[in-house]
Amino acid sequence: MARAIEVAWKGEGCTGTNPLVGAVLVKDDVELSSGAYSRFGGEHAEVKALRGKDAESGTLYTTLEPCVYHGKTPPCTDIILESGLKRVVVGMEDPNPRIKGRGNALLTKRGLEVVVGVCEDEVALLNPAYLLGIKKGRTAVTLKVAVSLDGRIAAADGSSQWITSGEARLDGKALRNRHHALLVGAGTVVADNPLLERSAHPDLPWYRVVIDRQGRIPSTSHIFGARDLLWWGDKSQDVPPSAERIEPEDLSDLLVLLRERGIQSLLVEGGKLGAALLERGLVDRLVAYVAPVLLGSRGLGFSPSTWATLEDGARLRDLSIKKVGVDVRIEGVL
Amino acid sequence: MARAIEVAWKGEGCTGTNPLVGAVLVKDDVELSSGAYSRFGGEHAEVKALRGKDAESGTLYTTLEPCVYHGKTPPCTDIILESGLKRVVVGMEDPNPRIKGRGNALLTKRGLEVVVGVCEDEVALLNPAYLLGIKKGRTAVTLKVAVSLDGRIAAADGSSQWITSGEARLDGKALRNRHHALLVGAGTVVADNPLLERSAHPDLPWYRVVIDRQGRIPSTSHIFGARDLLWWGDKSQDVPPSAERIEPEDLSDLLVLLRERGIQSLLVEGGKLGAALLERGLVDRLVAYVAPVLLGSRGLGFSPSTWATLEDGARLRDLSIKKVGVDVRIEGVL
Numbered sequence: 001m002a003r004a005i006e007v008a009w010k011g012e013g014c015t016g017t018n019p020l021v022g023a024v025l026v027k028d029d030v031e032l033s034s035g036a037y038s039r040f041g042g043e044h045a046e047v048k049a050l051r052g053k054d055a056e057s058g059t060l061y062t063t064l065e066p067c068v069y070h071g072k073t074p075p076c077t078d079i080i081l082e083s084g085l086k087r088v089v090v091g092m093e094d095p096n097p098r099i100k101g102r103g104n105a106l107l108t109k110r111g112l113e114v115v116v117g118v119c120e121d122e123v124a125l126l127n128p129a130y131l132l133g134i135k136k137g138r139t140a141v142t143l144k145v146a147v148s149l150d151g152r153i154a155a156a157d158g159s160s161q162w163i164t165s166g167e168a169r170l171d172g173k174a175l176r177n178r179h180h181a182l183l184v185g186a187g188t189v190v191a192d193n194p195l196l197e198r199s200a201h202p203d204l205p206w207y208r209v210v211i212d213r214q215g216r217i218p219s220t221s222h223i224f225g226a227r228d229l230l231w232w233g234d235k236s237q238d239v240p241p242s243a244e245r246i247e248p249e250d251l252s253d254l255l256v257l258l259r260e261r262g263i264q265s266l267l268v269e270g271g272k273l274g275a276a277l278l279e280r281g282l283v284d285r286l287v288a289y290v291a292p293v294l295l296g297s298r299g300l301g302f303s304p305s306t307w308a309t310l311e312d313g314a315r316l317r318d319l320s321i322k323k324v325g326v327d328v329r330i331e332g333v334l
Numbered sequence: 335m336a337r338a339i340e341v342a343w344k345g346e347g348c349t350g351t352n353p354l355v356g357a358v359l360v361k362d363d364v365e366l367s368s369g370a371y372s373r374f375g376g377e378h379a380e381v382k383a384l385r386g387k388d389a390e391s392g393t394l395y396t397t398l399e400p401c402v403y404h405g406k407t408p409p410c411t412d413i414i415l416e417s418g419l420k421r422v423v424v425g426m427e428d429p430n431p432r433i434k435g436r437g438n439a440l441l442t443k444r445g446l447e448v449v450v451g452v453c454e455d456e457v458a459l460l461n462p463a464y465l466l467g468i469k470k471g472r473t474a475v476t477l478k479v480a481v482s483l484d485g486r487i488a489a490a491d492g493s494s495q496w497i498t499s500g501e502a503r504l505d506g507k508a509l510r511n512r513h514h515a516l517l518v519g520a521g522t523v524v525a526d527n528p529l530l531e532r533s534a535h536p537d538l539p540w541y542r543v544v545i546d547r548q549g550r551i552p553s554t555s556h557i558f559g560a561r562d563l564l565w566w567g568d569k570s571q572d573v574p575p576s577a578e579r580i581e582p583e584d585l586s587d588l589l590v591l592l593r594e595r596g597i598q599s600l601l602v603e604g605g606k607l608g609a610a611l612l613e614r615g616l617v618d619r620l621v622a623y624v625a626p627v628l629l630g631s632r633g634l635g636f637s638p639s640t641w642a643t644l645e646d647g648a649r650l651r652d653l654s655i656k657k658v659g660v661d662v663r664i665e666g667v668l
Binding site: 147148149150151152155156157159160161162163275278286288290292293294295296297298299301302303304305306307308309310312313314315316319321323326328330332 | 481482483484485486489490491493494495496497609612620622624626627628629630631632633635636637638639640641642643644646647648649650653655657660662664666
């Protein structure tokens, strides 16, 4: 299963709204082949691992339960049944309501030995947004902040370019490639006039979600020329011609609405929106680039006023800590 | 010289108010011996390297200029002159007014080849407090803070035990062993009732400097039983029997006064004193333990309100970044 997980990671960022999956075919304790789901709409990992191999009496390790319905590709259960496999070891059940145990049940019913729930914690790390989306019914939110040692994301005069080093900014930009959409507020658009592009996966959808409820963004902004815009704005104001208006009730509703449109993971880059989402418990993952600088108590913070005690405070789990240039990236699950 | 620097570090924390020094004797491109100054009042590095060796026509590498006066030990220049050395390579001139070039000049005058200023930046790192003390005429200040990702050293309710992990707290305690004294305010003493001890160097002086100008510390506090106390208090209040009263004009004057008493390096552990010292530009080194937790905007910060722009902000140099448990230690020179 460790090998299947390793193989699954090959598809990172390329599978769109579908989960990462890895599969390994083993016979007589020898790995015969492996496969990863590595392109949205492409062949499934199980199919790749089995193609052209004599799998008779073999074991297939797969990180996620095999699918049982005709989607963009035929059901993996059919291919497994035809292959002559004796045993299938499944990392975790697929919580997708269209599968949810049906794949495993079918294989068992047809006489295969099926083992479910192997390295489940590690398998879950392959697809946090996919799993969270099904569990909570909303898009998963990552908040990225560039922050000084004293917790400021801007100096007293509002300047924030640049708190962190070039290396950290580049590393931070790459986060966009791990998400389906980017959320920004009017403040960021007015201050930085950004294009909000990303550097990878030109074949996959990439949405910019803009909140501008006071209609502060001038129509001369670069963003007015961008594609794939979802715009939560003031009804009386113009929106970019290519933008689609959205009208959620609140931030929580926005995240439900985005998931319904196939956006499983949303990146939020700093600013006041971060505090608003944190306050409502709507941030699932925090990526903080901590710069070795002090900006003083009059600088702008990014955290809400919610918590009163040490126990209330939001502690990060599943930590990853890495030096990036002179800065430190601290990433974890909230 | 790199080897002499390596040797010098052996004395870290053990040389009291004297600087770390390392020396290496080389003849025909072979290292014959080495020595470090490793105990306050003990033999000098040069003497250790030369003892019992035939140094005739050899070269001595020493990180700091050899001393030229009778202190606790005879002058190193005498021993060098007796040794028959041909050449002395000196990392840096000793800025101590009693030496300051005189050692090098004497050796040159007596026919030795003397090279001064080799790896000077690295040599300077051996003795930052010693050098800063001579340059600025005050004790060198290290501020230690345990801080959340959003820059808080306490939650809104004032609780700060414990923001960081046990590993980080242990690592932080060890900082005391690198300093001559610890400075605390009344707030810390009243809140934590600490003993302010350290774990190493029982043979070297270790001062607790207490500021309690409103006389808030009750005489039942543990600190009233401690030795080596310097107390900047309210004149009308009792001080611990073993304490010596000090009456500096302000924080800046306090640091001058402490240096005059042989305290070259002072550790300040968090709290409001840190902000007051930062505001006055009196912090030379910051050691921040950053914990992966958010405490919210109502928590207590540690930085002053001084700075307005990104350029004003205090950026750390000579960075050292290290994971300590789940926390990150970020250390640098201000």
